Each structure stands twice: as C-alpha cells, then as structure tokens.
Amino acid sequence: MRTLEGENHSIFRSFQTVVETMTTTGYGADSPWATPWMNGLVVLMQLSGIGIAFFTLRVLVIPLFKRTPVSLADRLTPKDDHVVIGEYRRDSEVLLEELEGVGIEYVLIDSDREEAERLSDAGYQVIHGDPEDADALERASVRDASLLITDAGDRNASVALTALDLNEDLRVVSLTESARRTDALERIGVDRPVSPPVLIGERLARKAATSVTISEDTSFGEDIEIRELLVRRESPLHGIEIRDSQFADHPELTLVAGWFDGGLRLPPSPTDRLAPNTVLVVAGPGDVLDDLRGELSGVRSTREHTNVVVAGAGEGGNAVVDTLSDDVSITAIDREDREGVDIVGDIGEPETLEAAGLDEATALIVTVDDDATALLAIALARSLTDDLEILARVSDDGNVATAFGAGADYVLSIQQTTARLLAREVHGEDVVSPIGQLRLVRTDAAPFAGRTLEAANEEAADEWVIVGVERDGAFRTDATTPIEAADTVVVAGTDETIRTFEREIA
Numbered sequence: 001m002r003t004l005e006g007e008n009h010s011i012f013r014s015f016q017t018v019v020e021t022m023t024t025t026g027y028g029a030d031s032p033w034a035t036p037w038m039n040g041l042v043v044l045m046q047l048s049g050i051g052i053a054f055f056t057l058r059v060l061v062i063p064l065f066k067r068t069p070v071s072l073a074d075r076l077t078p079k080d081d082h083v084v085i086g087e088y089r090r091d092s093e094v095l096l097e098e099l100e101g102v103g104i105e106y107v108l109i110d111s112d113r114e115e116a117e118r119l120s121d122a123g124y125q126v127i128h129g130d131p132e133d134a135d136a137l138e139r140a141s142v143r144d145a146s147l148l149i150t151d152a153g154d155r156n157a158s159v160a161l162t163a164l165d166l167n168e169d170l171r172v173v174s175l176t177e178s179a180r181r182t183d184a185l186e187r188i189g190v191d192r193p194v195s196p197p198v199l200i201g202e203r204l205a206r207k208a209a210t211s212v213t214i215s216e217d218t219s220f221g222e223d224i225e226i227r228e229l230l231v232r233r234e235s236p237l238h239g240i241e242i243r244d245s246q247f248a249d250h251p252e253l254t255l256v257a258g259w260f261d262g263g264l265r266l267p268p269s270p271t272d273r274l275a276p277n278t279v280l281v282v283a284g285p286g287d288v289l290d291d292l293r294g295e296l297s298g299v300r301s302t303r304e305h306t307n308v309v310v311a312g313a314g315e316g317g318n319a320v321v322d323t324l325s326d327d328v329s330i331t332a333i334d335r336e337d338r339e340g341v342d343i344v345g346d347i348g349e350p351e352t353l354e355a356a357g358l359d360e361a362t363a364l365i366v367t368v369d370d371d372a373t374a375l376l377a378i379a380l381a382r383s384l385t386d387d388l389e390i391l392a393r394v395s396d397d398g399n400v401a402t403a404f405g406a407g408a409d410y411v412l413s414i415q416q417t418t419a420r421l422l423a424r425e426v427h428g429e430d431v432v433s434p435i436g437q438l439r440l441v442r443t444d445a446a447p448f449a450g451r452t453l454e455a456a457n458e459e460a461a462d463e464w465v466i467v468g469v470e471r472d473g474a475f476r477t478d479a480t481t482p483i484e485a486a487d488t489v490v491v492a493g494t495d496e497t498i499r500t501f502e503r504e505i506a
Contacts, residue, residue, distance in 0.1 A: 012039040019043045076125055079105055079141045083426055086131030086159040087111060087152040090196075091415045094397055096124050098419040104426050107140040131159045134166060143167050147426055150190075151175040157188055164189050173425055175418065179315060192425065196418045200393045201319030201367050203417070207259055207279070207410055208305050208363050208391055209324055225286045226256065226440075231278040232404065243270035247292065251478045253284035254453075254467050256492045259410075261417045266493060267457070267465040277400060277411055283467045283492075284477050305363040305389065309333065309356045311347045311377050313340055316367035316393060331356045347377040350384060358384055366392040366408075371399045375406050382407025439498045440467060445487035447505050454479035456489075464493035464501050 009017075016039040082105035088095055092108060096119070099106050108126045110116040116128035129136030132155055142148065142163050148170050150159045156174045163170055173192045174185050182193035231237045237245055247253045248270065258268035259279040265272065268280070282289065306328055310320050313334035321330055321340060333356050334341045345352035347368065358364065364381050366374045371394050378392055390408045394400060397413040404411060448456040448466070453476075456466050468477040470488040483489065491501060 010036070010039075012036040015039065016043050019046055075120055076107060076127065076141075077105075079107060079125075080144045081146045082106055082141070082144070083147045083149060084137065084140045084142050084145045084163070085109065086137070086148060086150045086163065087155070088149070089151050089153065090418065091397065092119060092126075093122075093124075094415045095419040095422065098416075098423045099426070102423050104423060107145075109136050109140055131155070132162055134162055137163055137166055142170070145170060147171045147173065149173050149175070149422055153177075156181075156185065156190075160185070160190055161188055173422065177315070179319075194418070194421065195315060196414045197314065197316035197367070197369075197393075198319040199421065200412050200414055200417060201316035202323045203261070203263065203412060204365050204367070204391045204393060204410070205320040205323035206264065208308060208365060208389070209328065225289055226281060226283045227289050229280040229282055229292070230409070231274045231276060231280070235276075237274045238276055240274055241270065242268055242272050242274065245274065247282060249479070250284070250288075251480070252288050253282055253292075254465070254477045254479075255280060256283050256465055256467055257281040261412065261420045264494070266463070266497070267460075275416075277413075279410065307331075307357070307361045308363045308365060309353070309358055309361045311364065311366045311374075312368035313338060314367065314369065317365075320365050320367060331361070348373060348380065350380060353377075353381055353384060358388070361388060363389045363391060366390070368393075369395070371395050375399065375402060378403055378408045379406040439494065440490055440492045441498055441502070442470070442488055442490055443502070445469065445483050445489045446485045448483045448489060449485040449487075451483055452479065453477075453481045453483060456483060463497040464491050466490070467492050 012035075019042075083099065085095070085106060085108040087110065088108060092110070092115070096106070096108065106125055108116075108119065108124065109129050109131045110119065110126055111128070111130055113128045116126050119126040127136070127139055129139065131137065131150070131152055143166055145167065148160065148163045150156045150172065151174075152159050156176060160172050160174060164172065171192075172190045173194060174190045175194050175196060176182065176185065177195065177197065179195040179198045182195065185193040229237075242248055242255065242258075247255065255267055257264060257266040258272065258281065259265075260268070260272060260275070261277075274280075282292075308320075308324060308328055308330050310317050310330060310332045313332045313336075317332060317334070318340065321332060324330060331342045332340055333343045333345060333347050333352060335344070335346060337344045343352060343356045345355065347353065347366075353364075358381060364377075366377050368374050368377065374392055374394055378390055381388065381390055389410070391410040391412075392403050392408045393412055393414065394403055395414045397415040400411050400413050400416075451459075453466055453469060457479075460466070467490045468475050469481050469483055470476075470490065471484070471486075475490075491498070493501060
C-alpha cells in the first residue's frame, strides 16, 4: 500500500488485514486499528470465530445429518419375478456379485443397519430390516418375487413361513449348517434345503472319486493321452469362455469334461466361463498336451484314488465318507473321538498325518471348519509327500489362492461355490452333479457314419462326447474328421450316461 496507494501502515495493521482476507471475516468500518494490541485482539477474535464455526459443523451439524434416517428402499429399482434374500450370513458381496454377473434381479434384507447401508452405498439392492417381519418382506416386493433365499440360522423356518404367507407360489431355498434340519425345513415348505459343508464335502469326494476309466478294449494309439487342466487365477484362461480358449477349436484336442465348482459337466458348454479352480479333462496327442503344459500351468495326468485320508469328521467330512465308494479305503482324522473317526489328533502335527498313513494315501481331503487349520494341514501334508493329490475346502473365498500356494491341487470355497449354486438355482438348472467314474469305451462308428466328429458331438445332448475316431491303426481327434461306417469311435461319459448310450445308440 505504501508503494501503490501512498499510505503507510504498521506491520501489525498489515498482519490484521491479511488475516481478515484469509478468514473472509470482512473489512469493517472500524478496521484501521493503529495499536499492535488492538490488531492482535481483532486477529484473535477472527480466528476464534473460524474455530467455533468448524467445531459446530463437526460436532453438531454433521452428526445430525448422519442420524437422519435413510430410506434404503427408496434406492431400489422396480422389481418383478426377482429373488428376495432373507439374510445372508456369509460374504454378501460374493453372492450379490454372482447374481448381478448373470443378470438376476434381487433384494437383500439385512438386519445389520450399518452393513445394509454400506452395501446400498456400494450400489447393491439392499434394505435394512428383519426378514421375519412381514413389513420388511413387503418392502422387498416379496409378493412379486419368484424365489426366496434364506440364510438366517435358527430363524430360517420363521422367515420361510412368513414369506409363504405373503406369496404361496414362492420357491424357497434355505441354507443350513446341519443336514439334520433338511427334513424339518422341507415339511414347512422349503423346496431346497442346502447344507454348504455337506455340499462341498460331496463335491470334493466326487472330484476325488471320478477318475477316468478306460475299458480294456479301448485303444487310443501310442500318442494319445488324457490329462486334466487346472485353471488358476493367474492363468490366461481365467475369465474367458471355453469357445474363446486356445484349445476349443484345436484340431488335435478334444475337450472331454469339466469340473465347475465341484460339479462335473460332460461335455462343458462353449459358453461356460472358466473361473479359477475349474478343471478341464482334455484328450489329445501327448506332444500337443506337452506344448499346452508349456503355455499353461496346471496341466497334469489324471489319476485314480483308492486310499483317501479325510481331515475333519464334521458334517463335511461325513459327506465325503458317505459319497466315496465302498472300494475306496478311507482314514478319517479329527480332534474329537467320535463315531467314524479312525485317528484322533491335531492335523497340524506331522505325527497325526503319518499315523493316518499319509505316505500310502493317494489323496488327502481337508474339510475342517477353520481356514487357518486347513492351510496348515495342506502345507504340512505337501511337505511330507509330493505324490499325493490334496483337495481342500476353505470358507473365505480369499483363501483359495493361499491354499493353492500351500500345495493344494483342488480347492473349493464355501462362499463362491454356494453363491454359484444359488445363481443356477434361480434359473432352475439341475445343480446335482452326476456321480460315478468318467468312462471311456470303444464302440462301432456306424451310427455316426457320414458326419464329422464335431457334428456327432453336437447331437450328443450333453450326455456323452466322442473323444476321437480310430481308423487304420491311427487315432484321430480332429473335429473335422469325417466318420466312416468301418471306423471305431471312443466315447466318454459317466457310468449312467454310458449305459444309456450303449442301450440306445451303440
């Protein structure tokens, strides 16, 4: 001001003017103070005013807005023929992502207000309420829904009955930790009670039990082999559809079957998406499969299990034992001495695994409830032997990759597997996997004469698949190979579908 305006001010007056500007408290008529003490007093008042304003905003105003009730129901889009989820005690986001991924409309009723608001803020269709309360179900438009999913523990029956009173045509799926409750749930109107531990146990057992059995008169030629391909999260196959994979249209490879979330599909659909932990059964020349091994990790030979160690004798472990065939030798380990337990001990101790005969076993199936214990058992078992297939269950989807890193060959997550099963249930798909061995038989090609290998497989009605054609001592797997009446074909299927094939076609 001295240079531009020709006015002289003290340093204290200049300081007070700057503070007035920075605090936006203005330039009052009495602003030109002269003494240092007066300028300092005015600065103190201005700064105090700003401090009080911030204190009021932070302590009083913002909490007041936070306490204002938020109607999550106002955020819902119009619903019809949708899914109502009456509580979900597992990782809700895993299920909701799965439903949204396949375009299924839903409303989740969550009794935890903070969790409901968090999920709603993240863009999910969620309301806060008690799923036993008819008002909460009404806000979720249960009268217009086609399916109710309940995972409310002891309240499952109450939730189902309340919902059925409002919509008697509603299909109901209930998740229960104990398979002993399934009969009671069915009696009150639940269409499908599901015990996730039992579900995972059965699927691990089926994966272990379903080997590739080749009949004695089936010839592949010296160069043809059958191998399994495990899709890992870091694999280039992760997330793509089968039809877009490098072996889908490979002239020398045949996709025989696939394990998706523990369920066997024979053959898989070209539109099936390859998620981590998917196992594909591929047939083709050994050198081509070796090249595939170089491009992709997780290519391995199939094997048959006759001696299985089961770690954990709870609901899941019992399901494993019940599912495995009688000709499989089973040794069960558990901390508690209960019915069906052969070795009582801690599976985190090498002595326990050695006492169970791990060195002679062909497979270890881990079904304990605690993920940390499961990971320790996997790592310990792998350190004791490399000649062992380890199949494991984990609760948290985030521990699947960790289990593979610990040495597991096949891992199912309760969260992810249950979510995918529920998503398929919405579409009314059959989620019960065929049980039995994957059989390959040699048969006359006359019923398929005049068609190519690809065309014949398209007519197989997803029950069996022609692996290849044998002609003049050579085995051909090229999809464009024409089938002649004098040829012999090798057909793959489960025990049941092969019996149907032999009865109706061969």
